[in-house]
Amino acid sequence: MEKFNPLALEGTPFLFFTGKGGVGKTSTASATAIALADGNKKVLLVSTDPASNLQDVFEMELSNEPTEVKGVKGLSICNIDPEQAAVSYKNNVIGPYRDKLPEIVIAQMEEQLSGACTVEIAAFDEFTNLLSNPQIVSNFDHIIFDTAPTGHTLRLLQLPTAWTGYLDESTHGASCLGPLSGLDRKKEVYETTVQVLSDPDQTKLILVSRPEKFSLNEAERASKELKVIGIKNQVIIINGILKSFTKGDRISEVFHQRQSQSLKNMPIGLNGLSQYFLPFVPYSLTGISNFRRLFNETEDINKNKSTSIEGLNYSPIEEMVEDLHENNSRVIFTMGKGGVGKTTLASIISVGLADKGKRVHLTTTDPAAHIGNMFDGNLHDNLTISRIDPEVEVDKYRKEVLEKAKTDMDQDSLSYLEEDLNSPCTEEIAVFRAFAEVVSRSNEEVVIIDTAPTGHTLLLLDAAESYHKEIKKANGDVPLSVQQLLPRLRNRNETSVIITTLAEATPVLEAQRLQEDLLRADIKTSWWVINQSLYATETTDPILEQKAQAEKIWMKKIKELNDKVAIIPWEPEEIIGYKQIQKHYFSDDGGR
Incomplete structure (x- = not known):
């Protein structure tokens, strides 16, 4: 397996x-964009992720209009912000x-366009x-899309086919469908999009994965599903391979061994x-200089231990579970950026509370759910698990309405109603209804709800205000x-929100925005959890130890964000x- 060279992508525009989530899509896409621009190409880097963190990695404010990047000639970036786009x-x-129309009619139109579907x-x-x-296309040699985590990406890339198919089948047109108003006039644009996505000379899909079993399995699933909708020009980048290890350092040995086994x-x-x-x-993959380092073979080991965290108390996980138990929390969310370990944390909390005699139901609203992988089928009598499956919920919703x-x-x-219910918007309503029903348990x-990555979670929660209008x-x-x-x-007194993060720049900054958004909705965060911490181990491997020291600032x-x-x-x-x-x-010794 050879090291990834961005210049190999020069011939493909899209x-x-x-x-x-968490495999390094944004970092890899950003470093690729910079490398191509440094090679005298004109490049537009676009985030289509509802939970975009491009503004963090480039340390600049973004909008949905292309903005030139200082220090990288030929590179512009923009962010398709769903909320801005909706406005x-x-x-x-x-x-x-x-x-031209009475105010009451305009008000009704605005209400129709207030939902998550819009x-x-x-x-x-x-x-x-x-x-x-x-x-737009003629202004750039490459347009690079830093897409959302896999579940949302599949939905986004399937939309051209979904909308085109819907418009082909609709006999009444789309004018009265509220958010779908005017889509029939854009049929040609959507057909062009489908053609571009399926043309191997124009589009290449770069699957990014960690050298880990679940991540590679997810990449395989995405590859298969995207091939079905015609996107067959694919490559895969395995990101984050530890090329050597320190003998006698158990963390380093296992880290390297686990990666090797997954690749095998x-x-x-x-x-x-x-x-x-x-x-x-x-090092942290933020800032232009660090992105340029990514494709440089030389390793720079610089042990920086200047940040002190003495006097700051970080609790073991069992202390947090005991707090949830004593406070009698009835609804518990694990939230955070994709790939930070929300599913793992939700599973740990479920086991801890079930052991304390609580009846627990663990579920997920994540389109790329992995809860089933956390258990071997032998559950406690107090614990049940489920997944909100969009296909199942849509089918059930359609049948009930009809x-x-x-x-x-x-x-x-x-x-006419049946055609309305065949539009892709129906999924958002159906899934939200299922979400509300689970919470009512x-x-x-x-x-305990293992939620989707941050952007999708917020869209789901925001839909609470407008959902009743849609279903009514x-x-x-x-x-x-x-x-x-x-x-x-x-x-x-009833709901506890737990934000999960890694001690790294992007997950922490994104989690901070999540906490602020939740506060605006009058939902307060109970705990933060730092997951997969190398600092909390005793590694002496030079690469891993430098990474551990870099965690301290975060x-x-x-x-500072939560006590x-x-x-x-x-x-x-x-x-x-x-x-x-x-x-x-x-266990009494924490298993260690």
């Missing part, structure tokens, strides 16, 4: 970087009718414009792809679970299965 989209739809469509509209607008057992579906690697680096509508609609009206048991339009019924949801989430920052902070060391063994989790985290 480059998509995707993969499981613009709404204004474009309603603008022509202002001063946010999704608006972001998609911006995305298609970048791929199909000749004026590479999923079959990835074998046919061109494979490249990038090394594990001990069944109820049969009582007071004629056949033409039913056919907290009347009988503790509900469909069938006139607002479930009690939906009516009770926001008050329940805002009740600090550990101190986290303590209650728990820490989980990087584990030399995979802790999988109920009994293993119980023994390792909740």
